[in-house]
Amino acid sequence: LLSKLLFPLLALPDYYSYSTAFGDGSGTEYSTAYDGRITGIRVWEHSNSLIRGIQLRYDGTWTTPVCTSNGNPLEMSLRDNESIIQVSGKYYSGYIYEIMFVTSRGRSLKVGQPSGNSFNIYPTHDGSELRFLSGRQNGYGITSIGAHWAVYYTGDNSATA
Template structure:
């Protein structure tokens, strides 16, 4: 511990700046927790969201676009597909919805006050948001059974401006 303090003191004394790492937060997942694990993590900013819904029922699939690259579809592409594209500098600051065995509803809210809601209002409510001002959604994780989303959690980051 003493040597770490000594090194940090020396760096500060010579005026060298140390890059501040991104600060991450995790909103604990909700849902049944069974099935195949997934993570949408990728490089860049989230620029679009696609969600598939079994008509009048649960969420069957999810896909995010980072910059111009789409992730794989997690779950399935069965049912109605809905999509939201984000504007330049627009970021996701809240993810909420309903769950009961499967994820039945997802709603994404952005810094511009826009929202994107898919699914039906059935089950227990959840609401994910970052606890640090300026944080944004970086990726989603959870589980699916190949047919529908069984659980979901949100990962947030205070992204350092470079």
Template sequence: MFVFLFVAVLCTGCLAVPMMHYSYSPSVGGGSGTSFSTEGGYGKITAIRVWELNNAYIVGIQLRYGGIWTERAGREIGVPEELELFDGETIVQVSGKYHSNYIYQLKFVTSRGRILFAGQPLYASFNFYASHPDAELKLLSGRSDGSGITALGAHWGVHEEESNTTDV
């Protein structure tokens, strides 16, 4: 009887704690240079900027959370490719091409099917997406050297105000 009561109390306690739906897409690329993270402490992602070098490889990335742009990862050359998200729209996939030295192409796909392309389709492919169907891109991390982005990983999570934690 005591064991049954203990298990019942334990299970009830588990129901009171909301489940976290977080996943990480491990980084791709050579990984030389300085590490970066697009700090996601300002709310939801509302826009993306990507700089590329003469239609070659990716040299810089910047995300906007709410109305605040993060510090740029990498460098700024020319005019960036930019995608501003609509209200309620999220990033649900990040894919592209990479080699041992740089990220050569990036493709961001939104929950509305819109796409931002930058770079060239050279070398090996990667495809990042969340492990939970309600999750969205929270931040990017990786490495950059003086020339461009050398490694990239993606962090996913369910936005707390929209999550439904009835599943156990």
């Protein structure tokens, strides 16, 4: 039972990768790490400007929003056996201004403004998917973002893609 509760990568470190955070990284650290598989994404943008907040849904449970949840979010629900395989965007002047999540089925959620330096992050290992995000935020917006990738294993230790 304990092994099912622990992040499954403890036994399989070759299938884990981390994409270095992009952005200036000021403010407080955050992490969206949670048990289960990502099944939804919400992103809040400040009036045609920077990214104010991000929230992930794991199975049926939404994480606490990163930074803020003020305003109306743009949202995408993932389909059965669909996963996030790429995170792209732009950062400028201390903030993440644009973010795009791409799924294993070619769908995407793009939020924000195309201003600044580009980033494009994806897993190192075939079959890996986004497991959680980490970085920094300052209460006004997201100042850096990094991605943690791994092959998702079900309770019977079989991988799903």
